[in-house]
Amino acid sequence: MDPLSWGEIIVRILYQFLPVWISMFVVFTASITFKRKLGLYGRIFDSTVGMIGFALVTFWVFTAFYASAFDLIATHDPLVQASGMKNKVPGTPLRDAAEGAYAFYLLGGDNLARDVFSRMVHGSAIVLSIAPLATLFGYVVGVTLGLPAGYFGGRLDTILSFLANLILAFPVILLFYLLVTPEIIATGIPMYMAAVFFIFPLVFITVLLNSRYKVLPHIRTPLLAVVLTIGIWIYFSTISESGRGTFVDFWPNALDLFNIPGGVLVVFISVVFVNSPTIFRIIRGLTMDVKSRDYVAAAQTRGETPWYIMLWEILPNVRGPLIVDFCLRIGYATILLGTLGFFGLGLPPESPDWGSTINDGRKLLSVYLHPALTPAFSLLSLVLGLNLLADGLREESLKD
Amino acid sequence: MGMFILKRLGVMALTALGLTLIVFYMTNLYPNLEKLAKTQGNFRMSETEVSTWLNNRGYTRPLLVKYGEWLGVLPGYVIEGTDGEVRARCAPQGQSVEDAPEYCGVFQGGWGYSSVFKEPASDIMWKRLSLTGFLMLCALLLTIPVALLIGILAGMREGSKTDRTLSTFSIVTSATPEYVSGVVLIAIFASSAVGLKWFKGSATKAMESPDFENFTLPVLTIALFSIGYIARMTRASMTEVMTAQYIRTARLKGVSFGNIVLKHALRNALIAPFTVIILQIPYLLTGVVITETLFNYKGFGWLLVQAAGNNDIDMLLGVSVVSVIIVLATQLISDIGYVYLNPRIRIS
Numbered sequence: 001m002d003p004l005s006w007g008e009i010i011v012r013i014l015y016q017f018l019p020v021w022i023s024m025f026v027v028f029t030a031s032i033t034f035k036r037k038l039g040l041y042g043r044i045f046d047s048t049v050g051m052i053g054f055a056l057v058t059f060w061v062f063t064a065f066y067a068s069a070f071d072l073i074a075t076h077d078p079l080v081q082a083s084g085m086k087n088k089v090p091g092t093p094l095r096d097a098a099e100g101a102y103a104f105y106l107l108g109g110d111n112l113a114r115d116v117f118s119r120m121v122h123g124s125a126i127v128l129s130i131a132p133l134a135t136l137f138g139y140v141v142g143v144t145l146g147l148p149a150g151y152f153g154g155r156l157d158t159i160l161s162f163l164a165n166l167i168l169a170f171p172v173i174l175l176f177y178l179l180v181t182p183e184i185i186a187t188g189i190p191m192y193m194a195a196v197f198f199i200f201p202l203v204f205i206t207v208l209l210n211s212r213y214k215v216l217p218h219i220r221t222p223l224l225a226v227v228l229t230i231g232i233w234i235y236f237s238t239i240s241e242s243g244r245g246t247f248v249d250f251w252p253n254a255l256d257l258f259n260i261p262g263g264v265l266v267v268f269i270s271v272v273f274v275n276s277p278t279i280f281r282i283i284r285g286l287t288m289d290v291k292s293r294d295y296v297a298a299a300q301t302r303g304e305t306p307w308y309i310m311l312w313e314i315l316p317n318v319r320g321p322l323i324v325d326f327c328l329r330i331g332y333a334t335i336l337l338g339t340l341g342f343f344g345l346g347l348p349p350e351s352p353d354w355g356s357t358i359n360d361g362r363k364l365l366s367v368y369l370h371p372a373l374t375p376a377f378s379l380l381s382l383v384l385g386l387n388l389l390a391d392g393l394r395e396e397s398l399k400d
Numbered sequence: 401m402g403m404f405i406l407k408r409l410g411v412m413a414l415t416a417l418g419l420t421l422i423v424f425y426m427t428n429l430y431p432n433l434e435k436l437a438k439t440q441g442n443f444r445m446s447e448t449e450v451s452t453w454l455n456n457r458g459y460t461r462p463l464l465v466k467y468g469e470w471l472g473v474l475p476g477y478v479i480e481g482t483d484g485e486v487r488a489r490c491a492p493q494g495q496s497v498e499d500a501p502e503y504c505g506v507f508q509g510g511w512g513y514s515s516v517f518k519e520p521a522s523d524i525m526w527k528r529l530s531l532t533g534f535l536m537l538c539a540l541l542l543t544i545p546v547a548l549l550i551g552i553l554a555g556m557r558e559g560s561k562t563d564r565t566l567s568t569f570s571i572v573t574s575a576t577p578e579y580v581s582g583v584v585l586i587a588i589f590a591s592s593a594v595g596l597k598w599f600k601g602s603a604t605k606a607m608e609s610p611d612f613e614n615f616t617l618p619v620l621t622i623a624l625f626s627i628g629y630i631a632r633m634t635r636a637s638m639t640e641v642m643t644a645q646y647i648r649t650a651r652l653k654g655v656s657f658g659n660i661v662l663k664h665a666l667r668n669a670l671i672a673p674f675t676v677i678i679l680q681i682p683y684l685l686t687g688v689v690i691t692e693t694l695f696n697y698k699g700f701g702w703l704l705v706q707a708a709g710n711n712d713i714d715m716l717l718g719v720s721v722v723s724v725i726i727v728l729a730t731q732l733i734s735d736i737g738y739v740y741l742n743p744r745i746r747i748s
Contacts (some may be wrong), residue, residue: 174719366591
């Protein structure tokens with residue numbers, strides 16, 4: 001078979017992404033039709049910048065979704081090596097493709113003869129399953145600590161701010177090298193950190209519901225019982241790992257819903273750890289700014305509890321800047337993940353995530369461009385999309 | 401003001417203490433020490449050999465004692481090892497134990513001894529820091545004028561075509577981490593696949609003789625991200641100033657547009673970017689680590705990676721102290737500078 005020309009490669013790649021195009025088309029038509037009823041989300045479609053950003057983000061979200069859930073889009077297994085495909089240029093046909101297998105490496109082969117295109121597609125699934133979730137966790141930690149620090153001030157604020165500044169004074173890469181090495185994983189420190197960090201969502205939800213329904217005990221008690229049971233179950237499923245000899249081994253295997261691979265967990269924790277102090281500072285600042293407003297004083301006069309005021313009066317009123325920052329921060333978390341991969345920390349070396357593939361590809365960069373450039377542009381487009389989306393949101397939320 | 405600076409210096413010292421204690425704790429965890437023993441001794445040491453090796457060199461004593469020695473508030477150890485050799489903390493290889501001073505910590509000016517480079521840590525640090533300082537200086541000299549120019553041109557007339565083009569440029573560069581822009585720049589300008597070959601993809605030679613060919617790409621890689629970021633901040637502050645009342649008054653008085661921008665708007669528009677530029681320096685540090693790794697330029701960032709990868713305890717502590725000083729000093733300078741530049745704050 002002849003190698004493909006660039007035109008054919010582009011057409012075939014566009015065809016591979018067909019499910020993504022269809023889904024994006026559906027989302028966009030539906031959103032634009034009903035944009036007046038969709039609040040802030042609908043207003044993204046009033047700004048071109050926001051729409052471009054949203055398109056880039058949804059593109060990668062759908063790619064990640066279809067690639068990991070239905071095994072669509074990718075043409076080959078991201079980890080399988082094919083003979084004779086080492087460093088081959090984009091569009092090279094496979095030497096003896098099996099029946100039913102895709103006959104080409106659309107974006108060429110890397111230095112271990114794996115398909116660059118499929119690795120990029122599967123890489124998006126890894127990046128998009130870690131970065132947004134890690135940002136969300138960072139937010140939960142930041143909100144749970146930042147609200148009281150800003151609201152109460154005093155000694156609590158001094159101590160928490162000092163700790164946040166202490167973490168921020170670390171160069172990020174030094175922190176990664178201290179946290180994400182096999183030796184540190186062997187000591188179990190990431191597991192302890194996970195045990196601490198994963199408590200925050202539980203605390204947050206409990207306080208959130210309790211402060212709201214305190215006056216209605218007949219709703220609160222059953223609600224909290226259900227939520228806490230599920231929450232604690234998930235908590236122990238996350239941090240207990242059977243047979244690893246960690247300190248939470250008591251959790252019975254039958255109740256263990258899922259196991260997160262050690263490498264992914266430590267990467268996740270370190271991204272949360274690096275992100276949360278900044279989020280803490282943002283929320284603390286916003287809280288200090290808002291707490292002198294009249295509606296807060298009114299709530300205090302009504303005799304509301306401090307946590308009710310923080311979570312149900314202050315937090316909803318500072319959501320504007322937080323939503324914008326959330327988008328930006330997912331982009332930052334993506335960059336951090338890439339940094340970890342670039343230094344070969346955390347995730348296994350054969351992992352198709354973009355940082356690791358860039359690191360793999362850069363060694364032969366002067367001769368073969370495609371193995372490094374493909375993930376580089378993917379990462380760039382996702383981060384750019386998130387930044388544009390944040391810009392669009394900021395613009396739209398400033399309009400009123 | 402004096403009190404303010406003193407207080408900040410106090411916080412700085414406290415932060416440095418806390419940070420080094422954390423680094424000390426992490427690097428002295430047993431698996432890390434085991435790795436150190438194996439890389440320094442040999443890789444086939446048995447468990448008991450590892451623990452003898454560590455015992456003979458004082459690594460297995462309590463953490464706070466070792467930390468005190470490193471600080472210089474406790475006398476350095478003198479241990480007669482099981483192999484009969486007497487080792488002292490303050491007598492590095494080749495020096496006799498009797499001549500060694502009793503204290504040799506940071507307070508006495510001793511930064512310890514690098515286990516990877518077999519040299520005093522402070523010597524290596526100065527050498528590497530000067531290399532990185534030069535790289536950062538070049539990057540800043542490129543970043544600041546370009547970023548300010550882009551920001552001012554874009555923010556001068558909000559919504560114009562220039563504004564849109566320049567804003568797109570700055571948003572793209574500020575979304576590009578160094579390891580992406582570096583890879584793209586090498587691919588375009590240094591690879592034989594594209595064939596331009598204007599610059600070199602490695603900056604190893606730039607350590608002795610930096611020239612246009614081998615130094616452009618690393619400088620550009622570091623600068624690009626900051627250019628985008630600072631330009632966006634400058635644009636935001638410029639657009640805000642351009643809508644202010646006094647600018648409108650000046651326009652109505654018939655002052656020319658060029659004069660308004662240069663004489664009226666710039667002064668106020670540059671206050672915010674000043675803080676951003678100063679605070680960008682610590683972020684440059686992260687970019688420097690990536691860029692130096694990518695271009696194989698053996699500066700401070702490369703040193704950090706080497707020290708961390710080999711668990712070189714003294715070296716890592718030195719590196720962390722230097723970086724924490726850079727981070728906190730830049731914060732202090734930006735705060736003080738902001739107060740001086742902004743009369744509204746100075747008077748209140």
